[in-house]
Amino acid sequence: MLVIKNLTLIMTKDLRVLLEDFSFSLQPGMKVGLIGEEGNGKSALLKAIAEPEALRSYMEIQGEIITVGEVVGYLPQVLPSEFLEQSTRWYLHSKVNWDDFDYGTYYRLLDELGFPEDRISESISMRHLSGGEKIKFQLLCEMLKRPTVLLLDEPSNDLDLQSVKWLEGFIRRAKIPMVFVSHDELLLDRCANTIIHLEQLMRKRKPQHTIARLSYGEYVQNREQRILRQTRLAQKEREEFEAKLERYRKIYQRVQHELRTVSRQAPSVGKNLKDKMHSVKALGKRLEREQEQMTKRPDYEGSINVRFDGAITIPRGKVMVDLHLKPLRAGERVLSRSVRLHITGPQKVCIVGANGAGKTTLLRAVIQDLAARGIKYGYMPQDYTEHMDPQQSAVEFLSRSGTREELTTIRTYLGSLNFTAQEMDHAVAELSGGQRAKLYFAKMILDRAEVLVLDEPTRNLSPLSGPEIRAALQDFGGCIIAVSHDRKFIAEVFQEVLSLDEEGLHPVAVSAELEDS
Secondary structure, three states: OEEEEEEEEEEEOOEEEEEEEEEEEEOOOOOOEEEEEEOOOOHHHHHHHHOOOHOOEEEEEEEEOOOOOOOOOOOOOOHHHHHHHHHHHHHHHHOOOOHHHHHHHHHHHHHHHOHHHOOOOOOOEEOOOOOOHHHHHHHHHHHHHOEEEEEEEEOOOOOOOHHHHHHHHHHHHHHOEEEEEEOOHHHHHHHOOOEEEEEOOOOEEEEEEEEEEOOHHHHHHHHHHHHHHHHHHHHHHHHHHHHHHHHHHHHHHHHHHHHHHOOOOHHHHHHHHHHHHHHHHHHHHHHHHHHHHHOOOOOOOOOOOOOOOOOOOOOOOOOOEEEEEEEOOOOOEEOOOOOEEEOOOOOOEEEEOOOOOOHHHHHHHHHHHHHHHHHOOOEEEEHHHHHHHOEEHHHHHHOOOHHHHHHHHHHHHHOOOOOOHHOOOEEEEOOOOOHHHHHHHHHHHHOOOOOOEEEEEOOOOOOOOOHHHHHHHHHHEEEEEEEEOOOOHHHHHHEEEEEEEOOOOEEEEEHHHHHHO
């Protein structure tokens, strides 16, 4: 059994406490969804369990993590760069114990995971596997260890829709307990039976954690109801207390006034007034004690605030994109024989398809078409480094003129996205994936883009921020062209879904394709 006792994680650079006095035991049958805003320590917690030595270079670990007798399988959020250049065969050999290798299990897992054996080769590097292939292959290697505990950090990030459905089934069927991080609300709700929520309160100066034996949907509903109930109770008690306090002030002022004026003429009256003042002061002490016992306003980490300019509108007949590619290529490789994409007005179109089908390549062609038409667009790439200078600060990334007024606007907006004052000045390279995603949203809003071109925009954002993002994009008056595998995002934001394959683009029946696995 995995047991954690009084675990505290402290960032050595700025001494920020990510997790404090965290205790937990992973019981048989548990499927734990680990949630929280970006940078709150989810990946750090998994790494502290699986690879604590890799964490110690930049984080202090206090407390106890007991894994005696456990075999821990671990999928990191990002495969370290030194592994990307290695062959798939080398990676497999580095991960498994060949003295105890079970070929029966190997072939069973290949079949269950749907991973072709011929992709395990000296001539195929890890870098050249698609996102879905990387996840499946890493899972294969970890499962060959016959783990008793499985830790998965954003396993659905680079998967296409069919692979996400497969992952959902894998997690639900797995016989071993696991902890997984995911932004996919449907995956969380369908697979998790326990939720661990990591929060950072008081502008990220106070960590808080919650452990609940509930599904994700139940946890979110209970949390919202608890926050609402506690807020209302605290407000009611505060109003009642303010009324009592106002009455007390009036009594105190009246008695004090009487003491000044009356007691000089009548000593006996003065003594009575002094006794009365003693009683009034005793009432004041009781009110102080009552104030200390009042229900506190609930401490919780608020969701991000994303709002596009409501004045942005596009005429319905205006041609935004008119592409006819014969064929769609990536270098010399033909991805699709013929792609026709015609979008007018404020349409919201999502493109889906298998890993490696060419969705990102198609979005880049869309950008070229928009630029040629002189249309103001905003682009959020899947690889955030594509349009970011890693040495720039968050403020510098968003700044255009550098005026005091602009910098004030930028800092105000970053604050609404839960950036601290210190994080606003951090280099982009030091920010989490989710924080970089927020920067792209901020840039599109501040630039007043008419067309949003989004490549997996929710892949690194907290599921609790998902409703805010979806609501903002639903209300956006411009055009949206996106690639996504986030099922809630697709179902709630887009009017049209197109599937890209080697023949071209085809309309998709959203309800049939996106809902049940």
